[in-house]
Amino acid sequence: MSKIIVRGGRPLYGTVRVHGAKNSVLPILAASILAEQGSCVIHDVPALDDVTNILQVLAALGVHAKQSDGSVQLNATRLTSHDAPYELVRKMRASFLVMGPLLARLGQVRISLPGGCAIGTRPIDQHLKGFEAMGAEIGFGQGSIEARVNGKLRGAKIYLDIASVGATENIMMAAATAVGTTTIENAAKEPEIVDLANFLNAMGAKVRGAGTGVIRIEGVERLSGVEHAVIPDRVEAGTYMIAAAITGGNVYIEGAIRDHLGPIVAKLEEMGVVVDSDENGIRVIAERSLRAVDVKTLPYPGFPTDMQAQMMTLLLRAEGTSIVTETVFENRFMHVDELIKMGAEIKVDGRTAIVTGGAKLVGAQVCATDLRAGAALICAALAADGATEVTGVHHIDRGYVDIVGKLAALGADVYRAPSPEDVLAEAEQASRRPAKILEAIEDRAALDVARIRVQPTLA
Ligand SMILES: CC(=O)N[C@H]1[C@@H](OP(=O)(O)OP(=O)(O)OC[C@H]2O[C@@H](n3ccc(=O)[nH]c3=O)[C@H](O)[C@@H]2O)O[C@H](CO)[C@@H](O)[C@@H]1O
Numbered sequence: 001m002s003k004i005i006v007r008g009g010r011p012l013y014g015t016v017r018v019h020g021a022k023n024s025v026l027p028i029l030a031a032s033i034l035a036e037q038g039s040c041v042i043h044d045v046p047a048l049d050d051v052t053n054i055l056q057v058l059a060a061l062g063v064h065a066k067q068s069d070g071s072v073q074l075n076a077t078r079l080t081s082h083d084a085p086y087e088l089v090r091k092m093r094a095s096f097l098v099m100g101p102l103l104a105r106l107g108q109v110r111i112s113l114p115g116g117c118a119i120g121t122r123p124i125d126q127h128l129k130g131f132e133a134m135g136a137e138i139g140f141g142q143g144s145i146e147a148r149v150n151g152k153l154r155g156a157k158i159y160l161d162i163a164s165v166g167a168t169e170n171i172m173m174a175a176a177t178a179v180g181t182t183t184i185e186n187a188a189k190e191p192e193i194v195d196l197a198n199f200l201n202a203m204g205a206k207v208r209g210a211g212t213g214v215i216r217i218e219g220v221e222r223l224s225g226v227e228h229a230v231i232p233d234r235v236e237a238g239t240y241m242i243a244a245a246i247t248g249g250n251v252y253i254e255g256a257i258r259d260h261l262g263p264i265v266a267k268l269e270e271m272g273v274v275v276d277s278d279e280n281g282i283r284v285i286a287e288r289s290l291r292a293v294d295v296k297t298l299p300y301p302g303f304p305t306d307m308q309a310q311m312m313t314l315l316l317r318a319e320g321t322s323i324v325t326e327t328v329f330e331n332r333f334m335h336v337d338e339l340i341k342m343g344a345e346i347k348v349d350g351r352t353a354i355v356t357g358g359a360k361l362v363g364a365q366v367c368a369t370d371l372r373a374g375a376a377l378i379c380a381a382l383a384a385d386g387a388t389e390v391t392g393v394h395h396i397d398r399g400y401v402d403i404v405g406k407l408a409a410l411g412a413d414v415y416r417a418p419s420p421e422d423v424l425a426e427a428e429q430a431s432r433r434p435a436k437i438l439e440a441i442e443d444r445a446a447l448d449v450a451r452i453r454v455q456p457t458l459a
């Protein structure tokens, strides 16, 4: 298992560029299944494990994909399977987003139940409710779902009990080529929903109202391939905003869109952080002491649950007590125990965490239990005294492109120690390429792993 090692205490300075949004690219790649003719070319595709995973799901369905320099070309004209394999779907909940497009294209789909994860049970009842209203028959068996429709899906009026992002996206995609008009009420309003709607409309769909609580989709005969650039990742941007603020730094986050980050900007300003934005990005300057604020996660445009953990670390540096309420997921305080290992004072009571500010954070060995918990631990580590060793790095790789390289470029003392397996694989490769041996030996991370092996506890 690889680890990220951070020695805290250095303010971050400079510019960091945000990559394309994970939560946009995943539904957009799934939507490429709908293109009956021509290829889709998607730009600003982040190099994330989740992207690799969904591309594998698409390949299993017969979608041909070619990747080059942050772009992916996809051809779905000849689908070969309606079966999304268990071993791929279980790795990532977002692979469930192929269900709507497959039902629309092939009239049938088999897909494993995505199950829960560390942050909550995450049911899919609202997705299924939508498909059933559109005429799909749904059956369950041996951990998977089989759905079928006689002929084409039919437009329907669907009220979502919860403004679910995934259900809104899945139903939007299913409805794009249905017969008649579909109305989604209490739809999710996230910027990623708007990005998906823009992509579908460019393909020939008629989606209106994305970004509001009511979305109308007038079904069209067929969709075709188009080019599309994914929006910048607001959660990645927000994470670097917190990293800048927690270290008392001054960082320009290039590509960050102010309108997508309203609640983060508002909370940072309430705390006393200076936030300036222009058309190309957002600058965060944290020179003063920080004030405590309360934070409550809500669907967009409320404070995003995907930023709750990172925000909590910043509140640890504030003067006074803050209350954090998590309303979106029932179990999203897994980072708290790890932060306590670093000296934090936080008490959790159900969906509320009481955060006592002013704690002195110290380096520790901690584990990322999920993606944003991992990001939060790195933020805390940047402000801690001494070295922090973060394990569970595979969670972080789901959602952050080269977080170590980006933070190091801003002046952080951070590096990634590859797993012994990674080092052995690299050495094996190097032995086949003699010219590379020296490079491999000089690699600082490899040397650090050797050091960690000899001396398992941190200095
Ligand atoms: C790939 C992607 O875009 N992931 C995001 C998406 O996840 P995802 O689309 O899974 O999140 P949802 O908006 O669906 O979930 C919100 C809440 O609704 C519940 N629910 C959802 C669907 C359903 O059928 N029934 C039900 O009860 C969930 O358990 C959760 O408590 O939105 C979340 C909420 O902003 C973010 O944290 C995730 O980063």
Ligand SMILES: C=C(OP(=O)(O)O)C(=O)O
Pocket (backbone or CB within 6 Å): 093, 094, 119, 306, 371, 372, 399
């Ligand atoms: C919860 C998240 O993602 P996912 O829905 O892909 O698990 C996240 O991005 O924080």
